[in-house]
Amino acid sequence: MSHYPLADNLYGDDVASEPTRAGFGRGLKAAGEANEAIVALCADLTESTKMSDFKEAFPDRFVEIGVAEQNLVTVASGMARAGKIPFTSSYAAFSPGRNWEQIRTTIALNDQPVKIIGSHAGVSVGPDGATHQMLEDIALMRVLPNMIVVAPGDSVEAEKATLAIAENGKPSYLRLAREKTPIFSTDHSPFEIGKAYVLRDGTDVSLLGTGTMTYQLLVAAKELEKHGINAEVVHVPTIKPLDDDTILASVKKTGRVVTAEEAQIKGGFGGAVAELLGEQLPTPLKRIGMQDRFGESGAPDELLDHFGLTGAKIAKTVKHFVDTSSQYHREF
Amino acid sequence: MTTGGQLTITELERKAYNLRVDLMKMLEHAGSGHSAGPLDLADIFSALYFNIMKYDPKNPDWDERDVFFLSNGHCVPIQYAAMAEAGFFDKEELLTLRKFGSRLQGHPERTKLPGLENTSGPLGSGLSQGAGYAYSLQYLDKQPHRWVYVVTGDGELDEGNIWEAAMFAGKYKLSQLIVFVDRNNIQIDGSTDEVMPLEDLHGKWESFGWHVQEIDGHNIESIIDAASMARAITNKPSVIIAHTIPGKGVDFMEYDYHWHGYGKSTDDYKKGLHKLRTLNGKIKGEHE
Numbered sequence: 001m002s003h004y005p006l007a008d009n010l011y012g013d014d015v016a017s018e019p020t021r022a023g024f025g026r027g028l029k030a031a032g033e034a035n036e037a038i039v040a041l042c043a044d045l046t047e048s049t050k051m052s053d054f055k056e057a058f059p060d061r062f063v064e065i066g067v068a069e070q071n072l073v074t075v076a077s078g079m080a081r082a083g084k085i086p087f088t089s090s091y092a093a094f095s096p097g098r099n100w101e102q103i104r105t106t107i108a109l110n111d112q113p114v115k116i117i118g119s120h121a122g123v124s125v126g127p128d129g130a131t132h133q134m135l136e137d138i139a140l141m142r143v144l145p146n147m148i149v150v151a152p153g154d155s156v157e158a159e160k161a162t163l164a165i166a167e168n169g170k171p172s173y174l175r176l177a178r179e180k181t182p183i184f185s186t187d188h189s190p191f192e193i194g195k196a197y198v199l200r201d202g203t204d205v206s207l208l209g210t211g212t213m214t215y216q217l218l219v220a221a222k223e224l225e226k227h228g229i230n231a232e233v234v235h236v237p238t239i240k241p242l243d244d245d246t247i248l249a250s251v252k253k254t255g256r257v258v259t260a261e262e263a264q265i266k267g268g269f270g271g272a273v274a275e276l277l278g279e280q281l282p283t284p285l286k287r288i289g290m291q292d293r294f295g296e297s298g299a300p301d302e303l304l305d306h307f308g309l310t311g312a313k314i315a316k317t318v319k320h321f322v323d324t325s326s327q328y329h330r331e332f
Numbered sequence: 333m334t335t336g337g338q339l340t341i342t343e344l345e346r347k348a349y350n351l352r353v354d355l356m357k358m359l360e361h362a363g364s365g366h367s368a369g370p371l372d373l374a375d376i377f378s379a380l381y382f383n384i385m386k387y388d389p390k391n392p393d394w395d396e397r398d399v400f401f402l403s404n405g406h407c408v409p410i411q412y413a414a415m416a417e418a419g420f421f422d423k424e425e426l427l428t429l430r431k432f433g434s435r436l437q438g439h440p441e442r443t444k445l446p447g448l449e450n451t452s453g454p455l456g457s458g459l460s461q462g463a464g465y466a467y468s469l470q471y472l473d474k475q476p477h478r479w480v481y482v483v484t485g486d487g488e489l490d491e492g493n494i495w496e497a498a499m500f501a502g503k504y505k506l507s508q509l510i511v512f513v514d515r516n517n518i519q520i521d522g523s524t525d526e527v528m529p530l531e532d533l534h535g536k537w538e539s540f541g542w543h544v545q546e547i548d549g550h551n552i553e554s555i556i557d558a559a560s561m562a563r564a565i566t567n568k569p570s571v572i573i574a575h576t577i578p579g580k581g582v583d584f585m586e587y588d589y590h591w592h593g594y595g596k597s598t599d600d601y602k603k604g605l606h607k608l609r610t611l612n613g614k615i616k617g618e619h620e
Binding site (some may be wrong): 039060061063065066068070071074075076077078079080081082083084086101102105106109110111 | 401441456457461463464468471472473497500
């Protein structure tokens with residue numbers, strides 16, 4: 001049984017919503033209050049990545065790097081050697097998009113607790129178009145040894161995730177979104193790095209969501225009820241390390257799996273789940289996300305709809321999947 | 333604790349010679365690696381580890397130490413030789429360079445060997461790491477009596493990351509950051525002039541807000557004096573363009589860009605060792 005506390009009025013038009021980056025802003029400030037070693041570095045995007053709260057509170061511990069993402073993360077690596085816990089922020093398209101090798105060598109291999117905050121990830125960035133809609137960051141970051149990868153589902157969780165990575169002592173990537181995301185969690189909802197959470201119990205299919213897609217899965221599950229499909233919704237904010245146990249327990253129960261992410265399914269969250277299931281529990285799987293293509297300009301909602309990433313579209317995809325694939329139950 | 337200043341210039345020259353000898357043995361045993369850069373950096377490493385820098389080989393994380401960041405990680409064999417000479421580890425371990433299970437990786441890995449401050453190899457990132465440390469000393473921890481030394485290659489200056497760091501250090505006037513550029517004029521594909529001209533190198537650094545010195549990178553007294561001058565500059569980061577002869581000390585390796593990497597066989601390094609011991613044929617070797 002799911003004991004995860006969900007927000008009230010989840011499905012109403014007036015559901016509270018906020019960008020995940022706002023939660024990061026609050027979390028970073030709180031982390032900075034708790035630990036003097038925390039410093040913040042930004043590549044000319046302080047306000048839009050919401051480092052501004054920290055900058056205002058701790059101007060002496062904020063470092064403006066300018067539009068230089070390679071320098072952003074390598075300066076942070078040097079500061080980590082000096083005992084600091086550096087948070088670096090930019091748009092995900094630029095960091096880790098531009099500076100992956102520097103992250104690999106000077107942070108991951110060097111095993112320094114630098115935090116890479118990639119904001120404005122996913123197609124919901126909208127009108128800026130494909131250049132700025134980072135879709136490959138999950139794949140880029142989850143292949144790195146030592147790296148922790150977290151994509152919080154809403155702003156409340158983003159705040160908790162920020163506090164958690166501040167003190168985990170490891171290289172960490174936090175994936176954030178520009179647009180408002182409905183808040184499904186509460187102050188009392190759990191968040192622990194490496195844990196997935198069953199938000200809703202079901203028996204016919206496991207819907208695994210990460211980042212902003214989890215809310216859409218809740219909407220889809222509600223819609224699927226009308227069609228007699230009882231979907232389990234599992235929120236997977238930590239993509240690496242993946243919570244194998246929670247995912248496998250759900251899949252053993254339902255025998256069908258759908259993943260959803262605002263990212264490339266190849267190498268992304270769907271890729272991670274496919275790897276897990278392929279080795280441990282081969283199960284019919286449908287991966288929802290970007291299907292090996294770039295995004296384009298448009299309004300955020302319009303793009304999510306176009307790429308099949310809204311609750312309504314996901315419900316249709318899941319229904320077809322459930323209708324056409326058998327539930328795979330077996331004991332290995 | 334080593335605070336330097338104890339050895340005479342002649343003794344430091346002897347240290348540099350020892351480092352070159354160790355380097356030839358290491359490369360012969362390793363069967364791969366880089367030749368010219370490590371050789372030409374021997375004098376700078378002798379000056380850094382046995383005069384300029386303050387550190388404690390028995391307590392590598394000593395919180396009063398100066399820190400050293402190698403940006404051109406492929407030159408790390410000469411750093412390993414200096415570290416062993418300084419007592420960070422036994423000299424026997426030098427011959428494990430590049431071997432399976434060794435702490436002496438082909439390119440430096442901080443997590444493997446105490447005394448290394450960073451992990452490098454892919455070029456252009458060591459200067460930023462040094463700058464990050466220097467920023468911490470100057471603005472966050474306010475420890476004005478510690479310095480950050482960085483060594484970069486010259487071919488490495490092709491990397492954009494270097495100039496991002498140069499701009500950053502200039503903006504924040506990171507006066508505790510002192511960089512040696514190994515200006516040996518070669519890189520893998522040929523001379524730096526052919527591959528990607530760097531001049532006016534002096535003017536480039538100056539325009540980024542740096543204090544610039546140019547020295548003979550094989551004159552240990554000049555190296556020490558330049559570092560001393562750099563420490564006296566309190567409103568700018570410092571770069572010391574050290575003009576060096578690639579392959580310095582082994583005559584057949586000198587000046588030739590083909591020796592950026594490894595020779596044709598391990599015999600080249602036996603021969604190199606012989607050249608060092610006979611001062612390139614001028615004398616009979618003491619162990620011959």
